[in-house]
Amino acid sequence: MSSDPLPSLPENRIVVGCGGVGLDFLAAVASYPKPDDKIRSTSLRVQGGGNAGNALTCAARLGLNPRIISKIADDPQGKGIREEFEADGVDTSFLVLLPVPLIQCILRNIGLSLTSVRKTRTCIHTPGDPPMIPDDLSESTIFSALDGARILYLDGRLPDTAIIVAQEVWTEAPSVPSALVSMLLRLPNLRFAIVTLGEDGCIMLERSVNESPELEEIDVDSLLEQLKQRKDDRVAVPTCISSLEARLRAEGIGTVSGRLYIGTAEKIPPSELVDTTGAGDAFIGAVLYALCANMPPEKMLPFAAQVAAAGCRALGARTSLPHRTDPRGIGGFMHVSKDVQKIFEIVFAQAYELPQTSVVIIAHGRRYYH
Numbered sequence: 389m390s391s392d393p394l395p396s397l398p399e400n401r402i403v404v405g406c407g408g409v410g411l412d413f414l415a416a417v418a419s420y421p422k423p424d425d426k427i428r429s430t431s432l433r434v435q436g437g438g439n440a441g442n443a444l445t446c447a448a449r450l451g452l453n454p455r456i457i458s459k460i461a462d463d464p465q466g467k468g469i470r471e472e473f474e475a476d477g478v479d480t481s482f483l484v485l486l487p488v489p490l491i492q493c494i495l496r497n498i499g500l501s502l503t504s505v506r507k508t509r510t511c512i513h514t515p516g517d518p519p520m521i522p523d524d525l526s527e528s529t530i531f532s533a534l535d536g537a538r539i540l541y542l543d544g545r546l547p548d549t550a551i552i553v554a555q556e557v558w559t560e561a562p563s564v565p566s567a568l569v570s571m572l573l574r575l576p577n578l579r580f581a582i583v584t585l586g587e588d589g590c591i592m593l594e595r596s597v598n599e600s601p602e603l604e605e606i607d608v609d610s611l612l613e614q615l616k617q618r619k620d621d622r623v624a625v626p627t628c629i630s631s632l633e634a635r636l637r638a639e640g641i642g643t644v645s646g647r648l649y650i651g652t653a654e655k656i657p658p659s660e661l662v663d664t665t666g667a668g669d670a671f672i673g674a675v676l677y678a679l680c681a682n683m684p685p686e687k688m689l690p691f692a693a694q695v696a697a698a699g700c701r702a703l704g705a706r707t708s709l710p711h712r713t714d715p716r717g718i719g720g721f722m723h724v725s726k727d728v729q730k731i732f733e734i735v736f737a738q739a740y741e742l743p744q745t746s747v748v749i750i751a752h753g754r755r756y757y758h
Contacts (some may be wrong), residue, residue, distance in 0.1 A: 398680040400538045401453045407440030407543030409458040409483070410516075411465050414665065414704045420510065433704045436472045439543035442666040442705045446673025446695065448477040451712040452680055455479040455533055458546075459486045459520035472706075482533045484524045486516065509665055520546050539676055565608040565648065566638035568593035573642045580646075580685070582675070584668055589626070589652040589693065592685055596633055596645040603645055605635040615650045624655040626693035628686045651689030654697035666705020671696040673709075 415429040436445070444454035456478050460466040462485035470480045525533075534540065561567035564583050571581045572595055580594040591612065596603075615629050629650045637643045674695035678688035695710060702708035 396681075397451045398538075398682070400536070401451065401680055402455065402537045403444070403447055403452050403539040403541060403676050403680065404455045404457065404533055404537045405440040405444040405447075405541040405543070406457040406546060407541075408438035408545035409436070409441040409456065409460055409469065410438040411435075411469060412437035412665070412704060414663070416663075416703055431703055433707065435704050435706055436469045437666070437705055439545055439669050439672075440541065441469075441473070441478075442669030443541060443543070443673040443676065444478050445473070445476050445706050446670045446699070446709050447676045449709050449711045450674065450677040450695070452677055453477065453479065454676075455482055455537070457482045457525065457530075457533055459484040459516060459524060461486065461516070482525070482529060484520060486518070486520075486524075509663065511665075538680055541672065541676060543672075561638065561641060563609050564591055565593070565612045565636075566641055569608055569636055569638035569644050570641050572644045572646070582689075584671055586664075586667075587653050589650060590671075590689060592649040592651065592689060593636070593644075594647050594649065594685060596647070599645040600633075603633060603635045605637055605643065608636040608638050608648065611636065611648050612650070615648060619650065619652060623652075626654050626690035626697075627652050628689045630686060647685075649685050649689060651693055653693050656697055656700055660701050662701055663703050663705075664700050667696045667700055669705060670699040670709055 412433075412435055414433045414435070416431045417427055417429050419427075421427050438458070440456060440458060444456050447454045454477075456473060460469050460483055466485060470483065473480050561570045564585075568581050568583065568591065572578055572593060578595065580592055582590055582592045584590045593608075611631055611634070615631060618629050620627075629652075631648045633645065633647050635643050635645050636648065671692045674692035675688060678691055683691065698708055698710050699705065700708075
């Protein structure tokens with residue numbers, strides 16, 4: 389089985405992220421503690437965290453040159469955070485050295501049965517004080533951070549910036565598809581918007597480059613239901629299902645020309661699922677890479693879903709994020725060719741007709757189950 393060739397690294401690989409950076413204490417426990425309980429963890433890990441920090445770490449490991457803007461402590465823990473960033477290739481020149489957030493994640497097993505264990509997490513967040521404000525960075529420093537950057541990523545964790553952005557994109561639309569239409573109408577320069585849905589994958593709306601009056605008009609919620617009918621839940625690897633270009637109507641909101649996409653999530657075997665902390669951050673980091681590599685949505689969404697799934701296979705948000713140099717990384721198991729995906733579909737479809745049959749396919753060092 390061969391894989392699609394890995395895209396060449398883009399000429400402009402600089403991305404800037406502004407947002408949360410912290411220190412994660414991650415404890416895995418057999419069950420969630422009751423009041424006044426004293427329990428032992430089954431494993432413990434301490435590592436850097438935060439939405440922007442995790443996403444840029446992922447982007448760096450995939451081959452980009454990220455710069456991080458945030459505030460951390462000028463203490464041994466803060467030094468450890470900086471060194472972890474630098475080891476992964478994240479530029480820390482624009483970090484402000486002050487108190488650092490602390491997050492402790494408690495993992496527990498619930499829904500225990502004879503056949504499966506469901507993994508969950510509980511997060512306790514202690515924000516740094518004082519929080520980062522615009523005055524922490526001079527105008528010249530901001531210009532330096534943005535110099536030559538292709539993408540600016542804001543995770544919404546810095547309140548002053550988040551409020552400005554939220555006022556522009558917040559919508560009270562009754563559904564996810566109509567909310568996406570609302571966002572594209574409110575922000576006419578927005579190329580696309582993605583909403584992640586955890587184990588249900590994601591939904592993406594992409595604006596048409598050139599609007600044509602001859603396009604068919606269709607209700608966007610109805611279109612989503614049509615796309616869902618095309619999903620094959622028997623396929624374990626992430627896939628992308630797209631509509632034709634159309635004029636997408638959201639009742640009471642308006643119409644925008646574009647394409648709607650459904651991206652499915654990877655079905656991770658229960659025995660391999662460890663921790664979902666930072667899965668969304670990994671997805672974003674992979675999207676940043678995909679944009680710099682000019683991937684079309686049909687490749688970008690499955691790619692980002694597999695990067696996110698890789699991050700769920702070890703304790704912590706960064707432990708199992710793939711490296712570009714990893715032979716099982718984006719050059720291997722991340723890019724499954726259409727021929728390989730078709731083989732998966734055929735094998736799993738045949739297994740579906742035999743309910744007592746279990747199927748395991750090993751491709752590029754990864755196992756896929758039916």
